[in-house]
Amino acid sequence: MxxxxxxxxxxxxxxxxxxxxxxxxxxxxxxxxxxxxxxxxxxxxxxxxxxxxxxxxxxxxxxxxxxxxxxxxxxxPALCHPSLSAINSVCYSCLKKVPNSNSFQFQGVLFCSQDCKRRCNEYYDVEMKANWTAFDDYCRNRGLKYPFMVKRLACMVISGVSKSDSLDILQPANLTSDMILEMEEEFALLRNAFSKTSIADEHIAFLTKQWYISVLARIRINxxxxxxxxxxxxxxxxxxxxxxxxxxxxxxxxxxxxxxxxxxxxxxxxxxxxxxxxxxxxxxxxxxxxxxxxxxxxxxxxxxxxxxxxxxxxxxxxxxxxxxxxxx
Ligand SMILES: C[S@@+](CC[C@H](N)C(=O)[O-])C[C@H]1O[C@@H](n2cnc3c(N)ncnc32)[C@H](O)[C@@H]1O
Missing domain, CATH: 2.170.270.10 (SET domain)
Structure with missing residues (x-):
């Protein structure tokens, strides 16, 4: 919520x-x-x-x-992500509304300025290395938005612009077993997308089921x-x-x-x-x-x-x- x-x-x-x-x-x-x-x-x-x-x-x-x-x-923000409905109208980095004529298009997403594009470059490069079809479809079909934020955080951690424990200070939500089951499915899709890339294993070692659930539990409440x-x-x-x-x-x-x-x-x-x-x-x-x-x-x-x-x-x-x- x-x-x-x-x-x-x-x-x-x-x-x-x-x-x-x-x-x-x-x-x-x-x-x-x-x-x-x-x-x-x-x-x-x-x-x-x-x-x-x-x-x-x-x-x-x-x-x-x-x-x-x-x-x-x-x-x-420590982490932000556009709504799916706004993805073609706001900056992928800062969420500013961008008229098409003012924007920088880069591999299918919009940036409001070269600065925002530069800020986003490293983690967006990581994101572009994986095929997100299965993960995105799963989340879209269920109307889930927070997994997209975890995906972004994972890319930020892999690219070195954020730490894997950066949200640990926040209070986590209490999760029901149904919520955990759904998160486990999302996690499997996320992990699978990364493991098919050329990203070295040591760079995705932090990406455990426990990490995924703990981040999502914090995003849910905060x-x-x-x-x-x-x-x-x-x-x-x-x-x-x-x-x-x-x-x-x-x-x-x-x-x-x-x-x-x-x-x-x-x-x-x-x-x-x-x-x-x-x-x-x-x-x-x-x-x-x-x-x-x-x-x-x-x-x-x-x-x-x-x-x-x-x-x-x-x-x-x-x-x-x-x-x-x-x-x-
Ligand atoms: C976004 S966090 C606010 C910061 C939190 N108190 C902490 O220590 O991290 C929301 C949580 O704070 C507590 N909280 C916030 N407002 C409250 C209120 N009006 N009454 C009772 N608990 C509240 C609840 O535990 C809630 O889940």
């Missing part, structure tokens, strides 16, 4: 209610170097830290007051569905409409830091994509120092039971946000 961006205009809760008084155990703080990788637009580390919450695992907390509308940080707001963003903010009139999703992406944000049905932060898969996390209201920053994974305009059901089915948790606890 991908995390959906959602912009809320009204606050259901008072500032007092929102503020979580959890004991904080610092897990990560951001050095200037780490911060630079996360947030190109900040000259200082982003005003956040990751710490344990009482009952929702790790969460992201403000290290200073943050004002409504502030850009908290930006984040580049992938964001990317809906570009483009030039609409400023209009949306000024009119404070209740939800983003999003265009169809252009793809899915996994980030490291944004995946540590917990959910709230009355969020104080949100994640947006302007014209490509680079994410911006913004404050929806004034946030106090020490307050947990939470985004909304779903459409919060649904009633409580529908939200609880969706969060349980899609993400495997019972929402403990103040709005749900109050029965709103």
């Amino acid at each position: 991908p995390i959906l961006p959602f912009l809320r205009s009204s606050s259901h809760l008072t500032k007092q209610n929102r503020s979580n008084t959890f004991n904080l155990f610092p897990l990560l703080s951001f050095s200037t170097t780490t911060a630079a990788a996360i947030s190109e637009q900040h000259h200082s580390p982003p005003p956040i830290r990751v710490a344990l919450t009482h009952s929702s695992g790790r969460g992201v907390f403000a290290t200073r007051p943050i004002a409504t509308g502030d850009l908290i940080h930006t984040a580049k 992938a964001f569905r990317i809906e570009l707001v483009g030039g609409l963003y400023e209009d949306l903010l000024s009119s404070l409409v209740a939800s983003v009139e999003a265009e169809a999703a252009v793809g899915n992406a996994v980030y490291i830091l944004p995946s540590l944000y917990n959910h709230d049905c009355d969020p104080n932060a949100h994640i947006i994509w302007i014209d490509n898969a680079d994410a911006k996390i913004k404050a929806l209201c004034d946030i106090d120092e020490g307050e947990e920053l939470r985004i909304c994974y779903i459409d919060a305009s649904m009633d409580r039971d529908a939200r609880q059901e969706l969060l349980f089915q899609g993400f495997g948790f019972q929402c403990n946000c103040s709005r749900c606890l109050q029965g709103d």
